[in-house]
Amino acid sequence: MEKNGLLEGRKKFIMHKENEVPITISCDENSLSGAVSQRACVYCGARVVLNPITDAIHLVHGPIGCASYTWDIRGSLSSDSQLYRNSFSTDLREKDIVFGGEKKLASAITEAYAEYHPKVIFVYATCVVGVIGDDIDAVCKNAEKELGIRVLPVKSPGFSGNKRSGYKAGCNAILQLMGETKIVETIPGSINYLGDFNLAAEAWIIKSYLNEMGVKLLTVLTGDSNYESLLQAPRAELNIVQCAGSMTYLAKQMQSAYQIPFDKVRFLGVDETVIALRKIANLLGDTDIIKRTEKLIERKLTEVTEVLKQYRERVQGHKAAIYVGGGFKAIALIKQFNNLGIDTVVIGTQTGDQEEYEMIRSLTKEGTVILDDTNPNELQKFMLEKGADILVGGVKERPLAYKLGLAFIDHNHERKHALSGFEGAINFAKEVDLTVNSPVWDYIN
Amino acid sequence: MLNATPKDQIERTGLTINPAKTCQPIGAMYAALGINKCLPHSHGSQGCCSFHRMHLTRHYRDPIIASTSSFTEGSCVFGGKSNLTQGLTNIFSIYNPDVVAINTTCLSETIGDDVGEIVRDAKVPEGKTVIYASTPSYQGSHITGFSNMCKSMVSQLAVKEEDKANGKINIFPGFVEPSDMKEIKRIAKELKIEFIMYPDTSEVVNTPNTGKYEMYPSGGTTIADIKDSGNSIATLALGSYASQDAAFTLEKQCEVVPYVLKTPIGIKATDAMVMNLLELTGGSVSKELEIERGQLVDLMVDIHHHYHNKKVAIYGDPDIILALTEFVIDLGMVPKYVITGTPGKAFEKEIKEVLEAAEIKDCIVKIEGDLFGLHQMIKNDPVDMLIGNTYGKYIARAENIPLVRIGFPILDRVGHSFFPTVGYKGAMRLIEKISTAFLDKVDMECLEEDFELVM
Structure with missing residues (x-):
């Protein structure tokens, strides 16, 4: 039954990235009975x-x-x-x-x-x-x-x-x-932004970009939304979807009910944010919007590049472990760590899907451990094995990381600083710096 | 933000807003963590287990481990037997605890799983122990769940053996912090008393940082000690809601005499505990405790003018707020509202005795109350201080009332894991917290001419 401290039944939830044909990982299945699962309901x-x-x-x-x-x-x-x-x-x-x-x-x-x-x-x-x-x-x-x-x-x-x-x-x-069908007029050039819950004011950051780009943001689903704003949502011309895990379904339903096309974006990290903004501008196809978007990107990039460089010098060379809810978040985090000169050595999600796990595979280096629906034992085992010294996770992972003497970043709903957009990239770097370079680790053997 | 709470009170029969309690399984889980090398197991959907672990993790800031039966649609139709049987096999082969303590949930109770029978039929490896408690979320509260798990420890583990009288006193500490459990042990040691305490979560949920993660930390009562509690002279059950049932069960089962006392918060309740222990063993108060008590009295006297006659609202779990109410009265404060979400008539009677003894007439006591209701009452007739868990912070902010955080859960401050509120030292800490809360507010808000260096 037991081998290497892992449940036999858990094996198909774990993947080691090696130089071989991609294997599939079991995701979207239920947790094993008896497991110390981190999953919710x-x-x-x-x-x-x-x-x-x-x-x-x-x-x-x-x-x-x-x-x-x-x-x-x-x-x-x-x-x-x-x-x-x-x-x-x-x-x-x-x-x-x-x-x-x-x-x-x-x-x-x-x-x-x-x-x-x-x-x-x-x-x-x-x-x-x-x-x-x-x-x-x-x-x-x-x-x-x-x-x-x-x-x-x-x-x-x-x-x-x-x-x-x-x-x-x-x-x-x-x-x-x-409502099941569209009974209101489309507002030309307007969009909805799906899958941002305005944690630590993240949706407001994106809203400020869209404003500057000249894009009319109708409704955020569901961050800082309300009854009236939700009723407006069917009038949009385009849906952009961020937290794909939770909101792609809604986007698809809105497409069939209100004929609103959708596309996926990610605002985590500088690179993803730039790609996302350009994508939105191009999808709307308005030359004025495209021009304003480029101007925004240029300004923001100048602002953040220098700051990030400073942080990179302070944090590069560390090794990260990631355990978050959604696959899309995991992907963005890998990229953000890469930008800071930090390799991700262990990565897991609660609800990532096959496509996302493939993407994760392609982004990580040889030997990276990829986990679905893991538990503290596995996390500990692989973090120690792979020499991770910073963990990104949620509520339950924080004390585990601390006990092991690992730095920690909360990327769950408890986070206090926005991690979206350009500002978020700086906040993220700041948090990495703050935790890995804290003097408290000196007291742990 | 909760300024939006309407002032006018409407009678509610179906709706609870901002509860002053939570459900049984989390209490059972916390109790189970007080057994050495025990893995709590939640027999229900995986969400329950996840929520309970999350909540306990936030309160204790330590890794909280528990497993789940991960119910699916199928389990609901066919029962959770195969989940639990398979779960136990998985638990012992991978996590290897000495003990598994199973709690049920509203789901497994409603579909009628007989956990006792499932456990009896399951293959438990030699030398390992499985206990279980029925903890339906639709009865009582987290305190009931704690009590039920304690009762199961007694009924499924304690044994009275012939000629094995151990001369010890059992201490059931109730749903208190690990720091409190440790302090109660210290007091018992000061009194030179041989004792068995369970559950004991000290050094389980407030572990030191060693750079290693121990799935089963060194703390917690051993199974051998819990078994042996059947051979003890007497049981001190601290807090009737959390500890009384276990003590009475032990009396029935092993003829160990129960003494039900208040949670030892405040000078009276601590005196009562100390006296009771001494009466049972015939010892005398140690010099150290005498000094502590004297210092407590000295502190009460030194700054009584700061809190005398202040009106206070106390909310939370019955055992804790009963003792707290008694103590704030001893300090000269006036309890205006005492609210618990936990159902049970006994509380009303107990709190009435405390209030009548102090001739306090217009204190509103509510069982099965909620914090929305408390907020409405405060809006209509305000108080000077709130004492209770973190959830009172909304009222505190809206009404600009200082909040002293005592109880479960505390999600936004540290200290409770390491510094006790029980015993004489705990009472001194309470005075420090209460007076500091008042004086900090004065310092920040008073007119410049009233701002004082010496207070």
Whole structure:
């Protein structure tokens, strides 16, 4: 069963980059039972996508835990309402499990409306709701009629897939809000920006670029969005998609429902940002926009190149391990590390897909270890084996890195500094510098 | 931002806003971490395990390890037996813990998995131990889950053996910080008491940095000690909500006499614990503890004018806030609101006794309350200070009230893992925190002519 401290069943989730034909990695499968998995659930995924909708009430239908653990943990910033940062729950009890929770849900919706008069309430179905069979569709529909607002069910019982299925459940709720068909006029030259949750104000950085380029940004999905801005989204001429893992599905649905074409971009790191901005300008095809874009790029590049050079001198030669949620993020991080003179030696994602893993393979050097849905044991083993001295990860990986005496960068929803765009590239370099060059490591053997 | 909280209170029957509790499994997981070389296992969807680990990791800033049964649609239809059976095999072959402590979730409870039966049928390698606790998220709170796991430790491990009386006292510390558990052990040692404490998360979730990652750190109570607790003279259950059930179970099972006391926060509750321990063993207070107590009294006297008559709102877990309420009254403060999210009638009775003894009449006590409700009450009738977990920071900011962070979780400050709030020293630390919070606010906000060097 056990070999090299790895579960036999885990082997197909791990790939070593060697000089041989590419092997496939098992991704998008469920974690092994008994594994110390870092993965979350369907509900968590749905929450990721919908939580940044700022003026909505996010009502979690289930026992209290699911609402407690997601209470304001994601740093999505809002320029207006802060309503989404509260935690709403039906707090289901034993009698509700026995007799059904529909009544309690109906009261909860009415009461939530009475407190805040929101225009939209998202009702998340959690594990137990999926089992006891509450008809949340019917409850939501009734509530819509009664209250005259949108009340949208989110089908997110935790067991019904993985985090990716949750993204889809979230996207479906957004689609339901926007309507099944296009009934509004397209606004020429306008775009939506999908897959940025405005963590640490990242969407605002991109928004400032688009502004300068003369591109009309209609709606960000879903960072700093709200009821009104989501309703505007079907009017866009083009969708650009960043966090492909969570939002490609929505882009595809919007293409078929509203005939909005889409393309993928990445704003992580200087190179990706330049490519992304040019891509957007070219897709819109307006010569004025293209000209302004080049001017923006030129100015920004001058600004950041010198700064990055200074940081590169301070951090190059280190070895990085990356463990993040999405594959696209992992790819961008590899490139950013490369720019700073840092090789990535271990890399893993929670929800990367086959295509992304191929890309990762092509970007990394021989001997790099590539992991899907890994656990602390594997991470430790490979980080030590490969001599990594900085880890990029999320909440659960931070203390692990610290115990091993590794520098750490939070690239999850806890991050405090924007990592998008040119500013983000500088922030990233700054963070790498701050952590690898801290004197605290001198005290660890 | 929470200024948007409406002042007018509407009766809510179905809706909780900004909860003052969370669900059972996380408490069970925390308790399980207090067993030496134990891997907690969450029998449910992988999200539960992930959320619990994330939350505990944020609170303790240490790696928190637990495994999951990773339920799928299929598990829900056919039951989670094969997941758990396979899971246990995987756990022992790869992670190799000495003990696996399984907690259930709302999902596995609702589909009716009989975890006891599954465990009995599973192949557990020789020398390894598996315990389990039923912890449905739709009953009680994280405190109930902690209590249930402690109860399972007793019922599935403790044994009374013939002629094996060990002369020891069992101490059940309740849902407190690792620093608190360590402090309670120190006090017991000061009193020259032979004891068995469990769970004990000190040096499990507040480990030193050695440059190595230990999946199973050195801390935690051994299985041998938990077994042996059936041979002890008596059990001190600290905090009725977290520890009483385990103590009563041990009484039934092994005839170990239970003493249920408050969590030893504050001077009265610490005195009670010390006295109880001494009565059981016939010893006397050590010089060191006497000095500590005297210093505490000295500090209470030195700066009582800074907090006397200040109104305070206390929220969080019943055992903790009961003892805290008693202590702030001893300091001359006035508890105005005492709120817990954890259900259970006992709390109301216990807190009433404390309030009546101090002749405090207009304190609002709420069980199954939430922080939205607390905020509304504060908007209508304000207080001078909040004492509770990190979640109070929204109210603190909106209303400009200083917040002293005590309880679970604390996600935005450090210290709780290493500096206790229990015992005499802990009480001194509380006074430091409370007075500093008041005085910092005065320093930042008072008029220039009122700004003082000596306070």
